[in-house]
Amino acid sequence: xxxxxxxxxxxxxxxxxxxxxxxxxxxxxxxxxxxxxxxxxxxxxxxxxxxxxxxxxxxxxxxxxxxxxxxxxxxxxxxxxxxxxxxxxxxxxxxxxxxxxxxxxxxxxxxxxxxxxxxxxxxxxxxxxxxxxxxxxxxxxxxxxxxxxxxxxxxxxxxxxxxxxxxxxxxxxxxxxxxxxxxxxxxxxxxxxxxxxxxxxxxxxxxxxxxxxxxxxxxxxxxxxxxxxxxxxxxxxxxxxxxxxxxxxxxxxxxxxxxxxxxxxxxxxxxxxxxxxxxxxxxxxxxxxxxxxxxxxxxxxxxxxxxxxxxxxxxxxxxxxxxxxxxxxxxxxxxxxxxxxxxxxxxxxxxxxxxxxxxxxxxxxxxxxxxxxxxxxxxxxxxxxxxxxxxxxxxxxxxxxxxxxxxxxxxxxxxxxxxxxxxxxxxxxxxxxxxxxxxxxxxxxxxxxxxxxxxxxxxxxxxxxxxxxxxxxxxxxxxxxxxxxxxxxxxxxxxxxxxxxxxxxxxxxxxxxxxxxxxxxxxxxxxxxxxxxxxxxxxxxxxxxxxxxxxxxxxxxxxxxxxxxxxxxxxxxxxxxxxxxxxxxxxxxxxxxxxxxxxxxxxxxxxxxxxxxxxxxxxxxxxxxxxxxxxxxxxxxxxxxxxxxxxxxxxxxxxxxxxx
Amino acid sequence: xxxxxxxxxxxxxxxxxxxxxxxxxxxxxxxxxxxxxxxxxxxxxxxxxxxxxxxxxxxxxxxxxxxxxxxxxxxxxxxxxxxxxxxxxxxxxxxxxxxxxxxxxxxxxxxxxxxxxxxxxxxxxxxxxxxxxxxxxxxxxxxxxxxxxxxxxxxxxxxxxxxxxxxxxxxxxxxxxxxxxxxxxxxxxxxxxxxxxxxxxxxxxxxxxxxxxxxxxxxxxxxxxxxxxxxxxxxxxxxxxxxxxxxxxxxxxxxxxxxxxxxxxxxxxxxxxxxxxxxxxxxxxxxxxxxxxxxxxxxxxxxxxxxxxxxxxxxxxx
Ligand SMILES: Cc1cc2nc3c(=O)[nH]c(=O)nc-3n(C[C@H](O)[C@H](O)[C@H](O)COP(=O)(O)OP(=O)(O)OC[C@H]3O[C@@H](n4cnc5c(N)ncnc54)[C@H](O)[C@@H]3O)c2cc1C
Ligand code: SF4
Ligand code: SF4
Ligand code: SF4
Ligand code: SF4
Numbered sequence: 001x002x003x004x005x006x007x008x009x010x011x012x013x014x015x016x017x018x019x020x021x022x023x024x025x026x027x028x029x030x031x032x033x034x035x036x037x038x039x040x041x042x043x044x045x046x047x048x049x050x051x052x053x054x055x056x057x058x059x060x061x062x063x064x065x066x067x068x069x070x071x072x073x074x075x076x077x078x079x080x081x082x083x084x085x086x087x088x089x090x091x092x093x094x095x096x097x098x099x100x101x102x103x104x105x106x107x108x109x110x111x112x113x114x115x116x117x118x119x120x121x122x123x124x125x126x127x128x129x130x131x132x133x134x135x136x137x138x139x140x141x142x143x144x145x146x147x148x149x150x151x152x153x154x155x156x157x158x159x160x161x162x163x164x165x166x167x168x169x170x171x172x173x174x175x176x177x178x179x180x181x182x183x184x185x186x187x188x189x190x191x192x193x194x195x196x197x198x199x200x201x202x203x204x205x206x207x208x209x210x211x212x213x214x215x216x217x218x219x220x221x222x223x224x225x226x227x228x229x230x231x232x233x234x235x236x237x238x239x240x241x242x243x244x245x246x247x248x249x250x251x252x253x254x255x256x257x258x259x260x261x262x263x264x265x266x267x268x269x270x271x272x273x274x275x276x277x278x279x280x281x282x283x284x285x286x287x288x289x290x291x292x293x294x295x296x297x298x299x300x301x302x303x304x305x306x307x308x309x310x311x312x313x314x315x316x317x318x319x320x321x322x323x324x325x326x327x328x329x330x331x332x333x334x335x336x337x338x339x340x341x342x343x344x345x346x347x348x349x350x351x352x353x354x355x356x357x358x359x360x361x362x363x364x365x366x367x368x369x370x371x372x373x374x375x376x377x378x379x380x381x382x383x384x385x386x387x388x389x390x391x392x393x394x395x396x397x398x399x400x401x402x403x404x405x406x407x408x409x410x411x412x413x414x415x416x417x418x419x420x421x422x423x424x425x426x427x428x429x430x431x432x433x434x435x436x437x438x439x440x441x442x443x444x445x446x447x448x449x450x451x452x453x454x455x456x457x458x459x460x461x462x463x464x465x466x467x468x469x470x471x472x473x474x475x476x477x478x479x480x481x482x483x484x485x486x487x488x489x490x491x492x493x494x495x496x497x498x499x500x501x502x503x504x505x506x507x508x509x510x511x512x513x514x515x516x517x518x519x520x521x522x523x524x525x526x527x528x529x530x531x532x533x534x535x536x537x538x539x540x541x542x543x544x545x546x547x548x549x550x551x552x553x554x555x556x557x558x559x560x561x562x563x564x565x566x567x568x569x570x571x572x573x574x575x576x577x578x579x580x581x582x583x584x585x586x587x588x589x590x591x592x593x594x595x596x597x598x599x600x601x602x603x604x605x606x607x608x609x610x611x612x613x614x615x616x617x618x619x620x621x622x623x624x625x626x627x628x629x630x631x632x633x634x635x636x637x638x639x640x641x642x643x644x645x646x647x648x649x650x651x652x653x654x655x656x657x658x659x660x
Numbered sequence: 661x662x663x664x665x666x667x668x669x670x671x672x673x674x675x676x677x678x679x680x681x682x683x684x685x686x687x688x689x690x691x692x693x694x695x696x697x698x699x700x701x702x703x704x705x706x707x708x709x710x711x712x713x714x715x716x717x718x719x720x721x722x723x724x725x726x727x728x729x730x731x732x733x734x735x736x737x738x739x740x741x742x743x744x745x746x747x748x749x750x751x752x753x754x755x756x757x758x759x760x761x762x763x764x765x766x767x768x769x770x771x772x773x774x775x776x777x778x779x780x781x782x783x784x785x786x787x788x789x790x791x792x793x794x795x796x797x798x799x800x801x802x803x804x805x806x807x808x809x810x811x812x813x814x815x816x817x818x819x820x821x822x823x824x825x826x827x828x829x830x831x832x833x834x835x836x837x838x839x840x841x842x843x844x845x846x847x848x849x850x851x852x853x854x855x856x857x858x859x860x861x862x863x864x865x866x867x868x869x870x871x872x873x874x875x876x877x878x879x880x881x882x883x884x885x886x887x888x889x890x891x892x893x894x895x896x897x898x899x900x901x902x903x904x905x906x907x908x909x910x911x912x913x914x915x916x917x918x919x920x921x922x923x924x925x926x927x928x929x930x931x932x933x934x935x936x937x938x939x940x941x942x943x944x945x946x947x948x949x950x951x952x953x954x955x956x957x958x959x960x961x962x963x964x965x966x967x968x969x970x971x972x973x974x975x976x977x978x
Contacts, residue, residue, distance in 0.1 A: 506968055583883045588748055595966040623966060629913040630880040631891045640891030 087130030148176020150539025151329030153554030223534030335390025380487030391494030739954030759821025916961030
């Protein structure tokens with residue numbers, strides 16, 4: 001084999017602390033290396049041309065580039081060697097920037113480490129072989145999971161881009177958290193007025209099929225060809241007929257169960273349409289509280305419904321769809337503040353969450369937009385907002401910032417003053433985080449124009465005094481204790497991963513991070529992709545995000561999908577697992593561990609069971625290869641021998657030990 | 661009727677439907693048993709059981725796949741059978757298990773050590789409940805069972821076969837003791853002492869692979885990774901490092917699968933205390949995954965599953 005080695009300076013990024021010419025000279029002594037040089041910027045046009053020229057002049061069969069991380073430029077160099085006429089897998093990259101020059105300061109040591117990494121790459125390349133990807137067609141349809149603002153935006157953009165869209169929403173209506181909000185920062189425009197038209201577009205778009213009260217049951221297949229089974233939960237109402245007239249709601253005698261859309265501030269009938277602008281505007285029965293379903297008596301809704309669409313016998317229904325790509329937009333949930341002892345753990349009705357407060361502010365909320373405190377319905381005068389409840393706090397496993405609470409608290413303080421001009425708001429905060437267009441101006445306005453009193457410090461306890469709540473906390477700027485007599489306390493609860501995200505992630509093979517939010521493929525360069533090809537992220541499911549960011553990500557994910565599906569055919573990555581059938585004893589251990597269901601059992605011509613990898617499903621994770629005791633299943637491009645060769649290059653065996 | 665007679669009667673009634681039944685018979689002398697493949701009623705006369713029937717016969721089962729086989733198992737052996745079934749390496753329908761209630765087997769290594777001279781050929785053996793008298797070269801020595809019982813029997817938690825179509829004998833109690841002094845002593849060593857210990861011990865290994873061949877869970881046989889050229893995991897030179905590497909591969913392939921039957925150590929011709937590694941590894945598996953191989957049908961060894969998160973591993977330790 002004839003190998004060429006290229007050591008990149010990356011300007012001074014690498015050359016600053018690595019002696020690149022020396023690394024190049026050393027490489028010439030490695031087996032099979034016939035050409036070696038250092039170059040200023042290997043990725044630049046002259047750099048790539050240099051590689052191509054060397055391949056041709058020196059008749060190279062393989063190339064090693066020592067430069068930055070493969071995440072950055074592996075594709076670039078693979079394409080370059082391909083242009084030079086080589087198979088793109090006859091290329092190896094040694095990372096001497098992130099792994100060497102950026103982390104070590106001593107030139108001599110760095111140079112040695114760089115040499116060793118190059119040596120490893122050469123040893124691996126010596127065992128590489130050309131790999132050829134397969135091509136396959138894609139299904140021109142997209143699944144969007146979650147109908148919050150991010151999912152809505154993604155669905156509309158995909159549909160406008162000409163793709164068929166299936167949107168599924170777990171709740172009875174799309175809209176997500178935004179549908180519950182009163183006004184939105186930083187413009188204080190009405191949430192339902194901006195979201196409502198988009199929701200209507202979803203219902204009317206000829207290319208969008210919406211399933212509400214639905215969840216993903218199972219996922220099979222792979223990028224371009226996913227097979228999705230959707231569970232449509234029984235609503236006990238025939239949605240093909242129901243026109244949302246709402247007669248049944250009025251007559252339902254069992255109307256005393258908490259209303260989740262209104263954050264349990266009021267009650268709702270057992271057959272309900274969550275809010276007037278709901279999409280789809282269809283009634284559904286709550287099987288937990290319906291008298292007919294729990295006790296077998298009543299049936300009033302069936303008699304009053306003019307269209308006769310009530311069906312107490314309805315069952316869950318499974319729907320299969322094939323799609324080419326999936327966008328996950330399942331949003332977030334709110335931190336359960338009862339974990340904190342200092343906020344009374346639910347003993348005091350006038351301590352509420354920020355989302356409950358949004359409902360109190362909303363004209364379509366339980367109080368018709370009048371701020372009344374839950375205990376006695378009185379208008380509060382002093383209102384205390386406490387920020388960072390379940391954010392930036394290691395003690396409750398939530399060390400991260402939820403991002404939008406500073407902003408919505410400022411918004412709520414402004415709206416409070418609008419609603420109750422005589423009121424006084426107090427805000428306990430840790431820091432004000434308001435980066436974003438017009439955001440800092442907005443929080444300043446809350447303080448300066450609306451007179452919200454901001455106190456930097458934490459609240460240590462709240463206890464009742466007469467019909468008020470005494471809030472005691474620290475003012476860390478003044479270095480004093482403060483006490484406020486509050487009529488109402490609003491907790492700015494932080495965001496956490498949506499309920500069921502882990503289970504959904506497992507079905508889609510998308511990893512949750514340590515807090516349960518889905519992990520993007522690269523935090524900077526691939527923020528909407530996931531590590532599973534064909535699955536994209538939008539909105540707060542990837543991490544706390546406000547509406548503008550969620551909408552942008554919805555559009556970004558749609559752009560990715562449109563790009564993907566615009567190709568007639570896709571190439572599958574040939575770095576997949578492969579079974580050496582004679583070695584395989586058919587124990588099925590690999591089948592058990594493969595997280596992607598990419599291995600099936602087949603019979604050889606003697607009828608013995610053997611494992612076989614489905615190329616297009618395999619993600620090349622390598623779990624099977626470490627499971628198989630006899631090494632019968634190997635990952636192409638990362639075979640045991642290739643990895644062992646790298647290890648041996650680093651720690652050469654002391655072969656003489658025995659003969660000394 | 662004695663348990664042996666019960667066993668013979670049971671085997672007789674099932675023999676017709678089976679290709680063979682695996683048991684033990686006397687070997688080259690009275691002290692040593694050897695596996696017996698019973699194909700006819702005549703063979704049955706040679707069957708023996710008891711403290712000298714040391715072998716774990718489950719080792720034969722994967723190789724006899726496709727045949728209808730009967731097997732006699734002690735408590736510990738039955739765990740191997742269960743583990744093989746759980747891993748789909750043998751078929752339940754093709755198997756008839758004759759279970760014993762076992763009161764322990766001897767350790768030939770301990771016997772050898774207890775005798776004044778290497779016995780060579782043993783002329784006579786007399787077994788009672790707690791003694792074993794051995795006559796060799798005209799000299800008789802009486803050994804106490806307690807002194808020569810196999811290590812595994814001193815801490816045996818499963819003396820009665822856990823899986824059996826026919827169970828003979830009267831059930832035995834499991835032992836109170838759960839750890840062995842030799843194990844504790846080994847684990848108390850410092851890293852450096854352990855290293856020196858293995859350095860010395862592994863220099864004795866002759867890479868005969870008897871340990872692997874005796875292991876009921878080592879089913880790769882001709883495709884064992886330690887003798888393969890592609891992938892080439894292990895060089896063939898006989899150094900302590902490579903020998904230890906072989907044991908580490910063995911141990912890691914047996915993670916959550918090893919039933920601690922002790923066959924590997926029994927088979928080793930140079931007395932390497934291989935179970936020190938196995939017991940240690942099994943303890944980790946028990947601690948982290950609450951899994952003990954071969955103790956229940958339908959359980960899966962933890963390393964043969966994929967879970968996004970393991971209950972026993974704290975991955976969010978910030
Ligand atoms: C009190 C409060 C006030 C706020 N005010 C503002 C504001 O003024 N301005 C602003 O920019 N931001 C505000 N935010 C933030 C805003 O709520 C989020 O930015 C936005 O809702 C994120 O949208 P999303 O679509 O990503 O998630 P969500 O709104 O959470 O939508 C996710 C949707 O997916 C559905 N879903 C979840 N799991 C599944 C599943 N497994 N299958 C199917 N469907 C599923 C859910 O039912 C939901 O409908 C506020 C947040 C709070 C808590
Ligand atoms: S684990 Fe190995 S031997 Fe077992 S089925 Fe898979 S490839 Fe074959
Ligand atoms: S490498 Fe193996 S375990 Fe991973 S996806 Fe492919 S077949 Fe499955
Ligand atoms: S490793 Fe040893 S103790 Fe464990 S199952 Fe195999 S032979 Fe028995
Ligand atoms: S039986 Fe003993 S000598 Fe033989 S390979 Fe195993 S450890 Fe080495």
